[in-house]
Amino acid sequence: MPELHFTKGHGTGNDFVLFADPDGLIDLTPEQLAAIADRHFGVGGDGIIRAVRSRSLPDGAAALAEDESAEWFMDYHNADGSPSEMCGNGIRVYARFLVDNGLVELGAGQTIAIGTRGGVRDVQGNSSGFQVDLGRWSLDGGEPLVRAKNLQVARPGLGINVGNPHVVVALSSDAELDSADLTFIPVLEPEAPEGANVEFVVPLDPMVKDGVGRIRMRVHERGSGETLSCGTGAAAAALATRHWAGPGAPNQWKVEVPGGTLGVRMWAAEDGEHVSLSGPADLVFEGTLQI
Numbered sequence: 001m002p003e004l005h006f007t008k009g010h011g012t013g014n015d016f017v018l019f020a021d022p023d024g025l026i027d028l029t030p031e032q033l034a035a036i037a038d039r040h041f042g043v044g045g046d047g048i049i050r051a052v053r054s055r056s057l058p059d060g061a062a063a064l065a066e067d068e069s070a071e072w073f074m075d076y077h078n079a080d081g082s083p084s085e086m087c088g089n090g091i092r093v094y095a096r097f098l099v100d101n102g103l104v105e106l107g108a109g110q111t112i113a114i115g116t117r118g119g120v121r122d123v124q125g126n127s128s129g130f131q132v133d134l135g136r137w138s139l140d141g142g143e144p145l146v147r148a149k150n151l152q153v154a155r156p157g158l159g160i161n162v163g164n165p166h167v168v169v170a171l172s173s174d175a176e177l178d179s180a181d182l183t184f185i186p187v188l189e190p191e192a193p194e195g196a197n198v199e200f201v202v203p204l205d206p207m208v209k210d211g212v213g214r215i216r217m218r219v220h221e222r223g224s225g226e227t228l229s230c231g232t233g234a235a236a237a238a239l240a241t242r243h244w245a246g247p248g249a250p251n252q253w254k255v256e257v258p259g260g261t262l263g264v265r266m267w268a269a270e271d272g273e274h275v276s277l278s279g280p281a282d283l284v285f286e287g288t289l290q291i
């Protein structure tokens with residue numbers, strides 16, 4: 001039976017199984033990926049990340065055309081084996097994996113370009129982890145009604161794309177946020193064709209302190225269920241809250257998730273407004289599994 005050497009890592013409790021396959025020789029089926037992510041019968045994780053050279057897989061061609069320095073590609077799959085375009089926590093943990101395994105060098109202040117299905121992303125080390133430029137974002141996905149278990153009435157959501165699709169919903173109180181049952185997939189009306197990650201947010205009190213916006217968030221991730229954190233979700237939640245707050249709202253945000261705190265910053269780039277995400281990235285153990 002073939003063996004797979006893996007590393008387990010997480011970013012604010014959003015946990016991943018990572019393995020190196022530089023030449024793209026390991027082709028796991030969705031069922032095998034889901035079995036690895038299974039918390040009872042497998043290693044367990046919210047997602048699975050294959051470290052593969054961009055030149056070794058078809059999706060990598062677009063990454064290299066966008067930026068020829070994007071040597072490594074983050075081949076990301078959710079816990080149910082479905083692929084996703086991007087993962088904001090995952091890409092920081094992936095950067096840590098590449099650096100710690102000597103696959104890239106990333107000195108202080110240096111940037112590496114990483115290919116993803118959502119485009120090439122620049123990742124930089126900082127004192128507490130990594131910062132990733134999620135690129136240009138868009139208000140995309142309309143304003144569907146969202147129904148989640150334990151919420152009395154359907155709420156209007158705001159569709160935001162940061163490389164992958166999100167719908168952000170504002171709730172009225174901490175009690176409402178804490179009691180929402182996110183074990184079920186929130187129902188969107190109209191349905192999102194590609195599915196969506198759904199974030200529920202409430203402002204902290206005060207919402208803006210020392211020029212920094214502050215919110216709390218819980219998330220139901222497409223393909224993985226409720227997770228302790230979602231990096232792209234935190235960026236979408238901060239963008240939606242700034243949108244609702246109107247002119248004068250800050251461009252820097254702290255997002256509290258059940259697994260910790262993430263930083264989000266919006267900034268003007270040459271090609272439009274970008275959003276960046278910062279937070280920790282930890283590798284916790286290694287092992288070998290039978291596939």
Ligand SMILES: N[C@@H](CCC[C@H](N)C(=O)O)C(=O)O
Nearest residue numbers: 084087088089164230231232
């Ligand atoms: N946890 C991730 C997002 C992972 C992908 C997501 N479930 C999707 O299907 O788009 C993050 O930190 O951004």
